[in-house]
Amino acid sequence: MNEKRTNTDRAPADDSAEGPSRRRFLKLSAAAMATPLLLRPRHGQAALWVTTPQPVFPPSPRTRPWLEELPRAIVPVRPADVLVPAAEAEPKYDDEEAGRESHQRFDELVSVLGAPTLYELRAKAVPWRFHPDLPTQTAWTYVSAGDEATLPSTILARYGKPVVCRFHNELPKDHVGFGSPEISTHLHNLHMSSGCDGYPGDYYREDKAGPTLKETGPNGGKGRFKDHFYPNVYAGYDDWRAKHGGGIGDPNEALGTLWFHDHTEDFTAPNVYRGLAGFYLLFDPIDSGDESDPSTTALRLPSGRYDYPLAFGDKRFDPQGYLFWDEFHVEGVLGDKVTVNGKIEPVLRVDARKYRLRLLNSGPSRFYEFYLVDARDRPQRFTYIANDGNLLPAPLLDQRSVRLAVAERADIVVDFSRYPIGTELYLVNRLRQESTRKPKDVRAPGTRVLKFIVDAYPAQQDLSQVPARLRPLPELPSAEELAKLKVRRWEFDRKSGLWTVNGRLFDVHNPRAKIKKGSAEIWELVGESGGWSHPIHLHLEEGRILSKSEDDVEIPIPPHERGRKDVFELDQTMTIRVLVRFRDFTGKYVMHCHNVIHEDHAMMVRWDVEGDDADDA
Template identity: 85%
Template sequence: MNGKRKKRSGAPAADSAAGPSRRSFLKLSATAMAAPLLLNTRPGDAAVWITTPQPVFPPSPPTRPWLEELPRAIVPVPPADALDPSAEAQPKFDDKEAGREPHQRFDEIIAALGGPTLYALTAKAVPWRFHPDLPAQTAWTYVSDDDDATLPSTIFAEYGHPIVCRFHNELPKDHMGFGSPVISTHLHNLHMSSGCDGYPADYYREDKAGPTLQDIGPNGGKGTFKDHFYPNVYAGYDDWRAEHGGGIGDPNEALGTLWFHDHTEDFTAPNVYRGLAGFYLLFDHIDSGNEADPSATALRLPSHPYDYPLAFGDKRFDPDGYLFWDEFHVEGVLGDKVTVNGKIEPVLRVDARKYRLRLLNTGPSRFYEFYLVDTRDRLQRFTYIANDGNLLPAPLLDQRRVRLAVAERADIVVDFARYPIGTELYLVNRLRQESTRKPKDVRAPGTRVLKFIVDRPPPRQDLSQVPATLRPLPDLPTAEELARLKVRRWEFDRKNGLWMVNGRLFDRHVPRARIKQGSAEIWELVGESGGWSHPIHLHLEEGRILSKSVDDVEVPIPPHERGRKDVFELDQTMTVKVLVRFRDFHGKYVMHCHNVIHEDHAMMVRWDVEVDQDA
């Protein structure tokens, strides 16, 4: 249905409009320029174009497939030096740190769990080659102090063991081209305090601070780094401790596959497009990251080096082979090349055994529907175990496809022991998409994006398994309890050429909802137009889909979406009702479309969790 659907009764609550400077910028970007213009860039840097409102982008240069190999195993980011929390993590120890509020519950949590481990990552420009047929150029990425540049970096973390992650900003201040050399890093979707969540206006560098940091800290909010406290406790920490007298929360609330990325206001899309993204894999006594774990509670899923994260991103290159972006067009750029961990059409050599593949769509705009095929395009089977980083209650067996909207994750287990040594397999995308607005249809044979070669027996016995039960879901409220919850309606639409929520643009200073900490609500996420698909992301907490409908007709919830999620795809005129809780932490958070071009053009809302003063 492409037409505008009739609004249901009941207008959305009044929300404050965005400020005049923000609105003026967006109106300029919506009407852009009358003719295309290429901005000058230095050799090796990415090209930036200002274009007409409906530009026709040139195709990327051709590339030959399967010329480069991904590393056989990822190398996790090592911890930095030991951290003295009294000297470094909670109070500022010098004036180089950007402004931040004191870490919520820091003293309480480290007293219960022990001092945090320090990780240090630096956002910087690095030499990179997306493909041997394209020129060397620069990418932006997070690099650990003693690590060569990789796309993406990966941290291994564990529930019950807090982390302080120190994000340095060494992006070039004299940067030319698209993107902005300031950062505000969001760990999607860890349960944590607002000051560490990567609020879009909390960006910083040595000589600049975002508008929501400018009154914080000794240096007016500016700084070369910022510490983020990741407590690694389960959501519902307070409720669990009140009921059980201790512990770190309900393990049924655990997350597994998380990712961190830049979230700078107005520049999330180009900064992530340049490479500012990484994985954060979180383990516990159930999903322990050790397939030889003797504990009766451990699932013994395939573990490192056979636990392999794969980040997919759509890219477009100019005729000279440099990364291309349109900074101003409100519909952005749809890439015609797919990178896998920063490489186009790479090869991954695998042992003949089970692998856990963690698939992530980093965007900015392309949706995927992946299939595993052999050289004759015959479909192969795999097991689907997790969606959006959350283990499902039970594995989905004999699967042949997995669909990913932007920012969605899917963990699958592929048993390469089923194939003779020398077998070649391909991960293909069969979901056609011709604009940033929405996917079109599924058509075989699709585009091959990653080649697997089963090239050797495993050097040791495969002890991994996929048990029949993975992780149970937390209990839902009863029907009577759900009926008493507050319902908020959020309409995602395009008005006057601009992306809006409830008819308004993002205002960094004004919350559109004030929510009592510890409460639960039902949020109706509504696609008001038939011309677009929006993957909607809620910060702080996972949600549970209660129902999905299209034009007021209820539709089934797919099996992989019946667990806990943090990205909810609104496919055109769809409404998704989601149960959301707001526990343990307070402050400012956001919800936004994770087609990050829409986010950068203000399809985002601020909402605040507030402490009950009477509690």
């Protein structure tokens, strides 16, 4: 059985932006294959639920561990050019560009910040080998011109230095297999305008435009590429400039570890599963990316080749070793192999010094609880410095484990100078999970997913540090001010087999909330069923957890969740109250479960930010 024969869930070529042909095709395929499917046409038609027993997938072929090495250092994407003219006007439509809104505030922001740097990334099908024991097969990834294809790519950026990222869609239009060859790229969780946020209905390719692009652009929304403007300003830009007369916002609102991935409506899970994801690392004068920085404001965290992003994804392979996916089951496929930067059980050779490891759970469904252990499975200690891309106010010292829901990030610092040359260490997942519904419990010894070998002394002195104070948190409103804020309740549930938010499915065209720009609200995220865990992701802004409760009993907020976050692990019958602000930009955004199987099957809600004079609803 080869890849083409096992993956027959191809989107037909006559799928139009307006019509529901993709869902119609999935309907017929699901009935033919007798697998469960949420039969949700794209645009407002009635939903139908077909129930059959959950399929049992065969295990992946066995693979021998530690046969392949990751590169010793990450090579970032090279910028393409500086846009010209610099500050006079935003880039105009190219004849081949997909539809998009005008870039909000482009002229204003580049007049303050300077010309944006251009990056060009191409979503392409590339040959890839996940492991030497598995065959070479096709993966999808973002590739820059002249660079070798990697899973994932990494962009380095700085606050105050804007970027235009041009995403070309060069995926094969005649693609056969799971996934769908359109893209809508979301940079999770940059503060930016909605037209550049990767809205699920903004997908495109040369001969197709998503339903929320079809009226824009010179070609009716269709196009080969789309420009995304990333201003790289702190959230609260307007408030800060009004108060201080300048600047780019409150540096306490900074993010560091971000990632970008495809967000195409109905096909986010399989497209990301194929490899459409990358890192976007942001620096500023505090987290400067230079451990020898002489500035008194710089933290001097491990930098350069010692700042290493690691993306973890669960995968499953068919008996012949080809990547497997069941696009028709609303609970998806739980992978039984864990890839690390696209490789199964790789080795990373490290110097005997401190490293900053940026851990990302890229999904689609597995949760992790990682331990760093020695060859005898004894846990080692490390320092936890950032969650969801946000530096904590102070490092969490002597940590033994780090838990990651889907899309969560954690930055940790490991001091490999504590170990003799030749020492072997392992990153181990001890969180058991048997279905996509939720994890079970922590059980030793766990599954080893990455091997470290301390094999050299650094060529230069380790100047990095982890200071006792990292980045302060923005001040919270007073209790009296919080009591005056609007409260919205969002219930995440499954009813009659459907993933819902407040009992309804995602509607790409219609917002479920209209929110005034510059306002703040308290959002209550509520798990209504005891059988699932939902990592809830909020676009545009970070939130602050005010309280957590289970069955109406308040529970402590874990130390790593007391900072700013964009993913909130809603476990079973939990309620999480989150303070959210809506600043600087307007337009359409989404909140959704980042178990992307649930997202693709409608556990998502659109909300719009409107002008200062709008009435919220």
